[in-house]
Amino acid sequence: MSRKRVNPRLVKLHRSYSVSELAACLGVHKNTVRHWQNEGLTPIERARPLLFPGGAVREWLTNRNAGRKRPCPAGTLYCFRCREPRQPALGLVEYVPRNLTSGSVRAICATCETVMHRGARLASLAAILPGCDVQMAEAPTRLKGCSSPPLNCDLQRQTIK
Incomplete structure (x- = not known):
């Protein structure tokens, strides 16, 4: 529990x-x-x-x-399945930016092969993950910047009485 x-x-x-x-x-x-x-x-x-x-x-x-806190030392991410700070598998880490200064770090646990996540600033990546190969990923696209309207639009059904 x-x-x-x-x-x-x-x-x-x-x-x-x-x-x-x-x-x-x-x-x-x-x-x-x-x-x-x-x-x-x-x-x-x-x-x-x-x-x-x-x-x-x-x-x-x-x-x-x-x-109850488990601080992560340098070079590790917290694995929720193992409930311990673990090193990433093969030293491979992916950084997904949220904005210009911060983002999320993703890696696979070397012990149980679960995806691990950690929030990090771009400027402090070298201090957080020394000796790891960090790959930069593109930020996911947002719906706000979408040029075409969604397909479930009810504008055609509205009639003026």
Whole structure:
């Protein structure tokens, strides 16, 4: 089951939350807050109703989210199937520009042969992918610049009454 990354900035620092209030604030189930308590989120006291200080909740969620990050070192892209930073197969990478300064880098994972993607600036390609053969691709055409109208046009059916 996939885990949802909760935004810790939704919690107010100087407020205490009950289990149901914290669940409603973060958009999770009450049992999720109780699981967090088993994982190390501590209430103010063990007496009912359980109250959690907002500052402690925000700090705990920030540390939990930071522990799940996987930064990619130079020369690697993140593979979603392997869930690890991997090197591209045969060192071949394709750069597809979005605008003049930035674009998307695509490559095939050397382990599982899945297509990997990463956003990158054109100026920093050499630092992100040292030793890789980067091929520049054309940007995809947009519908906005299309000279002919679409075929499902209803202009012929409109009649003036």
